[in-house]
Amino acid sequence: MEGFQWSRPVSLVLYAVFFLLSWAAVSETNIAEYDEHWEQRRLQARALAEATYHPDPIAVTNSFNHAVHRAMKEEEEDTSTRRQMLGKHKKFAGPCLATNPIDRCWRCRNDWATDRMRMAQCAQGFGRNTTGGLGGKIYIVTDGSDDDVLEPKPGTLRWGVIQKEPLWIIFARSMLIKLKEELMVQSDKTIDGRGAQVRVADGCQITVQYVHNVIIANIHVNDLMVGKGGRIRDSTEHAGFRTQSDGDGVSIFGATKVWVDHLSLANCQDGLVDVIAEATGVTISNCHLTNHNDVMLFGSSDSNQKDEIMQVTVAFNHFGRGLVQRMPRCRWGFFHVVNNDYTHWLMYAIGGSKNPTIISHGNRYIAPPNMAAKQVTKHLGTEESEWNNWVWHSQEDLLMNGAVFNQTGGENQKKLDSRDLVKPKAGSYVTRLTRYAGSMPCRAGKPC
Numbered sequence: 001m002e003g004f005q006w007s008r009p010v011s012l013v014l015y016a017v018f019f020l021l022s023w024a025a026v027s028e029t030n031i032a033e034y035d036e037h038w039e040q041r042r043l044q045a046r047a048l049a050e051a052t053y054h055p056d057p058i059a060v061t062n063s064f065n066h067a068v069h070r071a072m073k074e075e076e077e078d079t080s081t082r083r084q085m086l087g088k089h090k091k092f093a094g095p096c097l098a099t100n101p102i103d104r105c106w107r108c109r110n111d112w113a114t115d116r117m118r119m120a121q122c123a124q125g126f127g128r129n130t131t132g133g134l135g136g137k138i139y140i141v142t143d144g145s146d147d148d149v150l151e152p153k154p155g156t157l158r159w160g161v162i163q164k165e166p167l168w169i170i171f172a173r174s175m176l177i178k179l180k181e182e183l184m185v186q187s188d189k190t191i192d193g194r195g196a197q198v199r200v201a202d203g204c205q206i207t208v209q210y211v212h213n214v215i216i217a218n219i220h221v222n223d224l225m226v227g228k229g230g231r232i233r234d235s236t237e238h239a240g241f242r243t244q245s246d247g248d249g250v251s252i253f254g255a256t257k258v259w260v261d262h263l264s265l266a267n268c269q270d271g272l273v274d275v276i277a278e279a280t281g282v283t284i285s286n287c288h289l290t291n292h293n294d295v296m297l298f299g300s301s302d303s304n305q306k307d308e309i310m311q312v313t314v315a316f317n318h319f320g321r322g323l324v325q326r327m328p329r330c331r332w333g334f335f336h337v338v339n340n341d342y343t344h345w346l347m348y349a350i351g352g353s354k355n356p357t358i359i360s361h362g363n364r365y366i367a368p369p370n371m372a373a374k375q376v377t378k379h380l381g382t383e384e385s386e387w388n389n390w391v392w393h394s395q396e397d398l399l400m401n402g403a404v405f406n407q408t409g410g411e412n413q414k415k416l417d418s419r420d421l422v423k424p425k426a427g428s429y430v431t432r433l434t435r436y437a438g439s440m441p442c443r444a445g446k447p448c
């Protein structure tokens with residue numbers, strides 16, 4: 001392990017310089033040993049964030065909504081064809097319904113297990129260009145243990161995610177993985193739990209920090225806790241000291257092009273999915289979230305204006321039982337919250353501070369019985385005279401049980417109104433669009 005220690009005095013000086021220069025930027029990075037390696041990764045990540053940032057986010061919301069219309073139309077045509085076939089062949093198996101464009105791309109095909117990388121073309125929204133381990137080898141996790149976070153064993157999930165090359169990571173069988181410390185995921189990876197019941201639970205979080213192009217799909221993530229930190233390997237060529245991890249489900253930290261799809265997330269110590277520190281090009285789709293207080297945090301600092309680069313799509317998720325608030329809680333960036341089903345919240349659904357743009361399209365919001373919690377939205381941290389100008393826009397949302405979406409925008413809203421907007425698919429379709437949210441039991445050779 002000598003290669004990873006700071007031994008020479010010059011290194012100590014360098015270390016001190018980097019540390020002081022970068023103090024503000026790294027104080028919440030969980031990096032205890034901020035060396036040249038991390039400084040390089042942070043700079044690279046920022047450059048990639050600038051390259052990934054979409055100058056016309058409304059165009060991205062338009063093409064998203066367009067894809068939903070197209071998918072639903074196709075599905076309706078398929079269904080009517082099936083009905084005709086059903087008349088002729090009585091033995092015809094039950095239909096595989098995939099109403100949303102992400103699922104339609106792969107889910108109803110018999111060959112999904114032999115053509116897994118097809119999924120790399122299925123993302124939509126700001127994370128649309130995420131291809132994960134496309135073009136790399138398939139790596140099969142055969143060992144659910146996580147005993148050595150410094151020299152992980154081949155066959156474990158940790159061994160796969162720290163590799164430098166692109167990898168498409170799949171699982172030999174169903175397994176429970178208790179992460180001993182946070183799992184440091186490298187660039188160009190897909191964690192693909194289709195075909196097995198994979199549960200990352202009762203341990204530490206999945207960390208996607210200063211990397212790009214990561215897909216995490218079809219696993220359960222629950223009951224994760226703060227990790228004590230220590231020396232952890234984050235790539236084949238680097239290991240370093242980490243402070244305590246937060247106890248999120250998935251932490252997306254300064255990363256670009258990240259797609260999280262069909263996760264079942266519940267009961268973690270901090271957030272279920274947090275997107276912070278100038279992360280951008282992110283899509284969170286088809287997830288089922290339950291039993292949690294602070295569900296999703298997008299931007300963690302009122303003082304980091306660089307978070308304006310954040311662009312996130314939240315689509316086809318089911319925010320379900322036992323949720324309290326922050327679905328999501330936003331700062332600075334641009335957030336497309338579209339065709340989600342909100343069936344439970346105790347305090348509010350969507351909140352934010354520092355002038356985030358929130359485009360709420362075709363969601364279903366079912367307010368709780370509590371008369372004091374009917375507001376979907378919560379504008380935080382400042383006076384009404386100021387937040388009145390934040391663009392929080394609601395279109396085609398289905399507001400039920402007395403739910404109220406407090407739209408704001410003032411003069412800023414006019415810029416939005418002057419655009420040609422593709423009308424979102426209405427909130428009344430959301431039950432169909434989110435029916436298969438969460439981790440699904442898929443069997444090879446059959447539609448999933």
Ligand SMILES: *[C@@H]1O[C@H](CO)[C@@H](O)[C@H](O)[C@H]1NC(C)=O
Pocket residue numbers: 052054060125126127128129
């Ligand atoms: C994805 O990549 C294409 C081709 O480079 C680009 O035109 C498009 O804007 C990108 N989409 C997003 C959402 O970044």
Ligand SMILES: *[C@@H]1O[C@H](CO)[C@@H](O)[C@H](O)[C@H]1NC(C)=O
Pocket residue numbers: 384404405406407
């Ligand atoms: C939005 O919030 C403000 C301040 O709480 C309130 O005065 C206003 O009536 C709200 N609008 C709606 C539509 O609830």
